[in-house]
Amino acid sequence: MELKLSREDAAFRDEVRSFIAENYPPEMRVPNPETDLTKEQSLLWHRILHKKGWIAPLWPKEYGGPGWSVTQRFIFEQETSRAGTLPPLAFSVTMVGPVIYTFGNAAQKKRFLPRILSGEDWWCQGYSEPGSGSDLATVRTKAVRDGDHYIVNGHKTWTTLAQHADWIFCLVRTDPSAKPQSGISFLLIDMKSPGVTVRPIITIDGSHEVNDVFLENVRVPAENLIGEENKGWTYAKFLLGNERTSMAGIGRSTRYINKLKQIVKAEIPAEDPAHLEFLRDIARIELDVLALEATELRVVAQMARGIDPGPAASLFKIRGTEIFQAITELTHRAIGNYGLAIREHPVSANRFMPGPDYGHTASEKYLNARKLSIYGGSNEIQRNIIAKAVLGL
C-alpha cells in the first residue's frame, strides 16, 4: 500500500530509496543483523545517516533533526524498513534523546545530544528489575543523595545490548516514602563508573542480546539527573509512548513475508496439498498487515492534522508483534525438517549448518520473536491500556 503522495513527497521517497541503495554498507547484509554484527559494524549505517543529517527523524531541527513533516518521517521509516536497513539504536535516538531535549537542562542537551547523533555514545535502558516487569512503578533501585552525588544501588535486568553501552538511563527510587509513581527519578549513569557490572543473559535462541546490570554503590553526579527529582515517572511514560509507536513494523513484516513466499515456492512443490495451505496462511497474514498498515496510514494522516493518537499506539504494538510472530512461525514451518537445526552462537561461518541458506536463521528468529509479545509492556498490559484509556472500562 502506498500513501497518495504529493509531488514533493514522492520526490523525497525516491531520494531516500536511492540513498539507501547507494550507501547501505554491504558488510551489514549478514544473515541476522541483530546478532551477527560487531558493535563497530552495527554503527556504520548510523554514521552514514548522521553525516547525511538523517539520523534522528523525530528530533526538532534545533537539536539536529532533519525538520521533516509527519509524512516525510513516515516515508523514511517505511523505506528504511522495507529495505531491511538496521535501524539506529532505538535506546539512544528514539528513547533517551527525546527525553533529554524535552526535559533536560541546557548543559545536558549540549553534552549528550551531539554524541547520541554521532554514535559516539551507546545508550541502554535501565528500566526493568527482577521484581518490576510489567509493573514498572515498583522499581527498587535506590538513589540516595550524598552532597553533589547520588549513591545508586540496585539490579536492572533485560538490559538490551548493555554489553556495548557507554551510558545507561535509569529509573531510580529517590523517595521511598512516596507513592510508587511519585518517588522515581530519571538518572543518567556512565557505564564506566565503579560499581557497575554487566552480566550476560543468554536467551532461548542462544544469543546474547540482554543482560543483568548490577549497580553497587555507584557514585553518580547530581548533574546527571533529568528534570526534577521524583518526577521520573512522567519522563518514563513519555519515553514508553515513543517506544510503542514504532512497533507496527509494516516494512519488516512485508520483507519477511516476501522471503517466506520464496521459501514456500522452493520447499513445497505446487502439487503438495501443503502448498495451498501455506498460500492461504500467508494470505491471511498479508491481510493482517494490510489492515494494520491502513490503520497506521490513517493515524499518520490524523497526526499530520495535529491529532494525537494517544493510547491507540498500543494497538500497533499488539498487532505488529502478533503478526511478526506468526510470520516467523510460518517460516520455521516452511523449512520442514531443517527447522530442527539452529545456528550456534557466537555465529561463525566455520560451523556447519545444514540446509539451504534461506533457512539458516529461521529457527533462531522463531525463538527470538517470542520476546515481542513480552517486552515493551506485554501484550496483556497493552490490552489493559486500551481497555482503560480508550474504551473507558
Next chain:
Amino acid sequence: MDIQFTEEQELLRSSVQRLLRDQYDFEARRKIVASEEGFSRKQWDAFAALGLLAAPFSEGAGGLGGGPLSTMIVMHEFGRHLVVEPFVETVVLAGGLIEHVGTPEQQQSFIPEIIDGSKIWTLAWTEKASRFDLANVTTRARREGSDHILTGAKTMVIAAPWADYLIVSARTSGDDRDRGGVSLFVVDRRATGVDLQSFKTIDGRRAAELGLREVRGQLLGAEGEGVAALEVCRDRAIGALCAEAVGAIGELNSATLEYSKTRKQFGTTIGSFQVLQHRMVDMFIAHQEALSLMQHLSLSLSAGDAGLSRLASGAKSKIGYAGKFVADQAVQLHGGMGMTDELNVGHYFKRISSINIQFGDPAFHVLRYAQLDAAA
C-alpha cells in the same frame, strides 16, 4: 476410558521416575547437553540396567513384553525430564523395525545389543526434498552378492553422531516418489563411504547430514516394501513422541501455575488476574485432552486396532497444537524469564517445537487424518 496400570506398569513408572528424579534433574541435563558427546553413556547404561531398553520388546525377542504402553510410560517421564538420549531412535524406531520386519538372524544379532545398551541405532529416512513423505526417496541401492550398495544423501538424521548402526531407506526400484520400490538397509555408521556432518538441534540434541557413497548395507525386511514398514514404525514413534509431548506439557503447566501464584506485580500475584486465569484454564484443558488422546493412541497401538494410522495422525496433530499453545503461553506468562536459557521453560518450548517437526507437523497430520477418512 482411563488406563489402570498393572502392577508391572506401575513399577516401571515409579522406577523411571525415581531414576530421573535422582539423576536427571535440569542441571544434570544441562551438563549432558553441553558435553562433548552431547549425551550420557552413563545414563544410557542406567536405562539398560533398569530394563527400559528391553521394556517394549516381546519376550520372544528377549524383551519384557511391555509393548506400546511401556513405551508410553517411559516416554511420558522422559518428556517431563527432557531426556536427550536416543530412546525413540534406538528402541522404538530401529528396535521396532528389526523386531517386526527383520529375519530371526537379524533379531538375534541386533536386539540383545540394543537391550543391554551396548549399541545405539537411529533411522535415516528424511531427504532434502522429502519433507514428511516417507515414499519420497532418491537414495539408491543396488544388489551386490548378498548385500546392497547404497548411494545418496539423507538429511537431519537425529542421533546419527551417536549411533553405531543406521537403518537407511533407499530405492531399489521405481521413481523418486513411488510408494513401492523403497527398501530398508542396516548400515554400519563407521562403514567406508559413510560421511557425517554433525550439528546441534534446536532442542539440544545432535544430528547429522548423512552422505552415502557406495556404502555396503544389509537388507532389512522385504525388498521394495520399506514404506509400509516405515508407516507402521511411524505410528509407534508418534505414540512415543505424543507421550513425551504430554509429559512436557504437564511440566509446563505446573511450572506456569506455580509461577503465577508466586510472581507479584501491581501488588498482587499475577495468578489473580482473570485474563491469566482463563489462559491457564485453557492450558489445563489442552493438557487433559492431550493426555486422553495419548492413552487412547497407546491402547490402540497395543491392540493393533484398525484405523490405527489415522488415529496416530489425529493425535500427532491435536497434541501438537496443544503443545504449541501451552508452550507459547508458558513462555508468555513467565515473561522475560521464559525467554532465558537459564530457566527450563524455554527448553520445554524447544523440545515441543522439535517434536512438532519430527515425522510431520500438526498441519501435515490433520490433513492426513482427513485424507485417510476420505479414502476409507
